[in-house]
Amino acid sequence: MTNMHNKIFAEISRRNLLKGAAWATAGLASARLFTTTAYAAGGELNIMAWEGYDLNVELADWRKANGVTVKSSSMTSQDDVHTPFLAGNPPGIDVAEYNHAYADLYIRELQIVKPLDRSKLPNYSGDNLFDAFFDKPTWFSNGQLWAAPYIWGMNSIVYNPKRLQAPTSYADLLKPELKGRIAIWDEPTVMWPIAARVAGLGEKYPQLTRDEVNAAFTELGKWRDHARLIALNMGELINFMVSGEIDAVVCADPAIIVQAQQQSVELAIAYPKEGAVLWVDAWFMPVSCDNEETAQAFINEALNPEVQAKVAMAVNQAPVSKKAVEFLDEKSRERFAFDQVDQMLKAGLPGIPPAASDSDIASYGDWLQAWQSFKAGK
Numbered sequence: 001m002t003n004m005h006n007k008i009f010a011e012i013s014r015r016n017l018l019k020g021a022a023w024a025t026a027g028l029a030s031a032r033l034f035t036t037t038a039y040a041a042g043g044e045l046n047i048m049a050w051e052g053y054d055l056n057v058e059l060a061d062w063r064k065a066n067g068v069t070v071k072s073s074s075m076t077s078q079d080d081v082h083t084p085f086l087a088g089n090p091p092g093i094d095v096a097e098y099n100h101a102y103a104d105l106y107i108r109e110l111q112i113v114k115p116l117d118r119s120k121l122p123n124y125s126g127d128n129l130f131d132a133f134f135d136k137p138t139w140f141s142n143g144q145l146w147a148a149p150y151i152w153g154m155n156s157i158v159y160n161p162k163r164l165q166a167p168t169s170y171a172d173l174l175k176p177e178l179k180g181r182i183a184i185w186d187e188p189t190v191m192w193p194i195a196a197r198v199a200g201l202g203e204k205y206p207q208l209t210r211d212e213v214n215a216a217f218t219e220l221g222k223w224r225d226h227a228r229l230i231a232l233n234m235g236e237l238i239n240f241m242v243s244g245e246i247d248a249v250v251c252a253d254p255a256i257i258v259q260a261q262q263q264s265v266e267l268a269i270a271y272p273k274e275g276a277v278l279w280v281d282a283w284f285m286p287v288s289c290d291n292e293e294t295a296q297a298f299i300n301e302a303l304n305p306e307v308q309a310k311v312a313m314a315v316n317q318a319p320v321s322k323k324a325v326e327f328l329d330e331k332s333r334e335r336f337a338f339d340q341v342d343q344m345l346k347a348g349l350p351g352i353p354p355a356a357s358d359s360d361i362a363s364y365g366d367w368l369q370a371w372q373s374f375k376a377g378k
Helices: 003-012 018-026 060-066 079-086 100-109 170-174 188-198 210-226 234-242 255-261 292-302 305-315 322-327 330-335 338-346 364-375
Strands: 043-050 068-075 095-099 148-159 182-185 227-231 248-252 268-270 277-286
Touching (some): 043 292, 060 068, 060 292, 079 095, 079 100, 170 210, 170 248, 182 234, 188 277, 188 364, 234 248, 234 255, 305 322, 305 330
Parallel strands (some): 043 068, 043 095, 182 248
Antiparallel strands (some): 148 248
């Protein structure tokens, strides 16, 4: 292992690894027990994905037709994917998601990504995908395709429209009547950009100094002190929204709207003046993948236009396939300006802090340490 890798691992592991170690033991220890014949089509596929994004429903027919059995583990944060690799015992994952901001860390720094064989991915094409998602450096570099973007969207304020009017600013959630009625999501890729924005440092994110990071979390502390809870995952957010214990989430995945609807509770999304958090998620094969043939077939099917439309509608987000737009329902087509996708994505996607820093710019580890202190109320 190079000195650079040692330094990166040390920086990231400053997050005491308790959450990652617990997840690796409880969530993926069982996954290591499952093996498949290498390169055999069909068989068992171990997937790590966000709750509701694992294509369990959308690819049911494909699994049945190909004799594929899926074991799916849910992510509660992006750290759940890479943390087990830091322990030196790669988990048995065949396919996992990474947020666009983690591309450089996963591909070039940690080197936990196995390149894809484009000949196995006919749906990954300029004819099928919006230009913003085809062969861009976030997924394609040095002549190799490292991951296939498959869903994109934005996280923003989610609220109960029967309890309050649509917030126009994150500050609206600090009204006295909402004391103890809001929640924060324990997901760095969502909350860190928000912390920077409410502190007036949004344009600098993620290149904030350590002092600026402290200032950002001090400002975000107003929302923490106003909140009922810092939710560990989307399931917890849904439960508190459905039970009526909270009325709004500072910034959340709109997928909880669909899941709340299934429990007869109507939620809505608001777009504050400070902006929603844009993101793109991609499927990749970790270096521990031992069922490449099926993993790549899965990724290819995830880019099928009709599958793309189904998952986008299921989670209130948007497809990367331009051909999928015709399969969306009217409400889903109106949610995004699909004729302006390339322009929207060019406007910029929030990244993550540098894995290591030799200057006063805060590293990823510095942010994690500050986030842990924030959650502890310090």
